[in-house]
Amino acid sequence: MSIDYSEKIPNNVDLSGNKTLQRALEHWQPHFLDWWREMGPNDFASSDVYLRTAVGVDAQGWASYGAVKMPDYRWGIFLADAIPDRRIGFGDSVGEPVWQQVPGEFRSQFRRLIVTQGDTEPASVEQQHLLGHTCPSLYDLRNLFQVNVEEGRHLWAMVYLLHAHFGRDGREEAEELLARHSGDADKPRILGTFNEPISDWLSFFCFTYFTDRDGKFQLKSLAESSFDPLARTCRFMLTEEAHHMFVGETGISRVVKRTLEVMKQLGTDEVQALRGQGVVDLPLLQRYLNFWFSSSLDLFGSEVSSNAASSFANGIKGRPDETTQYQDHVCADATYELTTPDGKGGLKQETVNLRNAMNEVLREAYVRDCEIGLKRWNMQIQKAGCDFRLKLPATRFRRSIGVWADVPTDPEGRIIAREEHARRLPEWLPTPADRAYVMSLMQRVTAPGKMAGWLAPPDRGINNLGLDYEYVRLG
Ligand SMILES: [Fe+2]
Ligand SMILES: [Fe+2]
Numbered sequence: 001m002s003i004d005y006s007e008k009i010p011n012n013v014d015l016s017g018n019k020t021l022q023r024a025l026e027h028w029q030p031h032f033l034d035w036w037r038e039m040g041p042n043d044f045a046s047s048d049v050y051l052r053t054a055v056g057v058d059a060q061g062w063a064s065y066g067a068v069k070m071p072d073y074r075w076g077i078f079l080a081d082a083i084p085d086r087r088i089g090f091g092d093s094v095g096e097p098v099w100q101q102v103p104g105e106f107r108s109q110f111r112r113l114i115v116t117q118g119d120t121e122p123a124s125v126e127q128q129h130l131l132g133h134t135c136p137s138l139y140d141l142r143n144l145f146q147v148n149v150e151e152g153r154h155l156w157a158m159v160y161l162l163h164a165h166f167g168r169d170g171r172e173e174a175e176e177l178l179a180r181h182s183g184d185a186d187k188p189r190i191l192g193t194f195n196e197p198i199s200d201w202l203s204f205f206c207f208t209y210f211t212d213r214d215g216k217f218q219l220k221s222l223a224e225s226s227f228d229p230l231a232r233t234c235r236f237m238l239t240e241e242a243h244h245m246f247v248g249e250t251g252i253s254r255v256v257k258r259t260l261e262v263m264k265q266l267g268t269d270e271v272q273a274l275r276g277q278g279v280v281d282l283p284l285l286q287r288y289l290n291f292w293f294s295s296s297l298d299l300f301g302s303e304v305s306s307n308a309a310s311s312f313a314n315g316i317k318g319r320p321d322e323t324t325q326y327q328d329h330v331c332a333d334a335t336y337e338l339t340t341p342d343g344k345g346g347l348k349q350e351t352v353n354l355r356n357a358m359n360e361v362l363r364e365a366y367v368r369d370c371e372i373g374l375k376r377w378n379m380q381i382q383k384a385g386c387d388f389r390l391k392l393p394a395t396r397f398r399r400s401i402g403v404w405a406d407v408p409t410d411p412e413g414r415i416i417a418r419e420e421h422a423r424r425l426p427e428w429l430p431t432p433a434d435r436a437y438v439m440s441l442m443q444r445v446t447a448p449g450k451m452a453g454w455l456a457p458p459d460r461g462i463n464n465l466g467l468d469y470e471y472v473r474l475g
Contacts, residue, residue: 003078005055009025009076021164028159042130047474049069049070051065051068051149054078067473078236080232082228089226090319091226100228110166111173113311114166119177119194122151124151127197128147132144134442136445136451137446138447138448139461139462144247154237158177196295200435201455205248206292208248209251209252210293210295213248216369217362219241220320223238226314250459253373253377254456254457256380256390259282262274269386271284282390285390286391290397290411294399297363297366298401298402300366303404308355309353319362336351363395374391394412397413398428408421446472
């Protein structure tokens with residue numbers, strides 16, 4: 001079904017065919033716009049931004065580019081096309097037809113999942129509220145805003161499900177999604193990572209690389225859901241999400257490239273010399289990677305989880321690529337081997353039911369995906385003749401959730417004394433001096449084609465346009 005843009009809320013869900021739902025969402029819309037004006041990108045409401053907007057959900061149709069003022073962006077409700085005769089792909093009811101309505105017995109589980117996913121979308125916009133002021137180029141500024149408007153649309157995607165399928169509870173939850181705010185002392189966002197401030201662009205690139213990638217894996221497992229509207233919503237969100245991770249991967253790659261250039265010019269990797277030239281030394285980048293990776297790992301939840309088991313059993317949340325990657329879709333008797341801390345400074349082996357380990361299965365898939373970018377960046381570093389290598393810390397490092405929560409380990413995952421851990425943390429995580437240095441680099445660059453000195457230009461512009469294109473016309 002094509003997207004109807006003549007309506008107040010663009011959609012491909014035949015919204016005009018359900019007047020009650022349409023009215024309810026049209027009532028929520030001004031609340032969303034108020035939230036955007038207050039909590040969205042600060043100060044750029046009158047700028048023309050070269051944005052892509054979805055005009056259809058098929059491979060070609062969904063990206064149409066043009067200059068838009070962000071408050072006029074057409075946020076809407078887009079579901080990927082239905083798969084005819086789709087069947088439940090995993091869990092106890094495998095093979096039965098998928099559900100078009102939420103079964104009553106799973107209602108609260110679904111509601112919690114949708115609210116938790118929905119909460120992350122506006123949270124990230126809030127985290128990036130002030131970033132535009134220190135953009136390293138117009139190209140980057142445009143990418144930030146593209147990510148922001150799409151996270152706004154992802155909120156719409158979840159709010160649609162809440163309104164359409166959860167009655168009054170759903171409408172209340174939709175209001176709450178605008179009432180919680182990232183980092184708010186009284187009403188914070190639900191998940192920890194989404195309350196961390198993103199006040200510099202190095203953090204933004206790490207966030208889009210690591211945290212948006214958590215989003216990718218959550219969406220991939222929800223795209224397997226037996227509740228078909230949720231699956232279709234998530235499938236379409238994934239197409240948008242890919243760009244966010246591209247921004248992160250290429251952003252970090254450009255930081256690395258620029259640093260290597262300056263290392264070559266100076267003939268040294270000495271940190272103070274590099275900082276004197278205003279670039280990000282690689283050990284500093286490593287500490288930022290450690291921070292955002294470990295923070296994002298917690299988003300997958302506990303290694304052993306009865307919640308994850310019942311989500312899988314009930315067909316609510318599958319594994320990423322459930323249909324193509326696995327033979328056994330029921331996992332009733334399968335087990336999973338887990339290494340956990342024994343509480344006495346050592347390790348123990350545990351065998352758990354695979355269903356209970358689904359969070360860990362998802363986290364492993366995520367970590368493998370994170371490795372891809374590391375390989376590319378290290379290739380750049382190697383080609384430049386430099387011995388330094390970036391690496392992901394162990395999944396045990398700096399965890400706040402699960403069996404490794406509060407267990408002092410080094411980035412290799414070795415359990416160490418608490419005292420040594422505290423003493424060595426500044427080697428592993430950004431220090432206040434690191435953060436202050438990064439902030440000192442955050443100088444706004446807005447001449448078309450110009451780049452801040454701490455990152456290299458991208459390989460190409462947006463949608464085949466040149467690098468000197470005026471991607472944001474500041475108003
Ligand atoms: Fe999103
Ligand atoms: Fe995203």
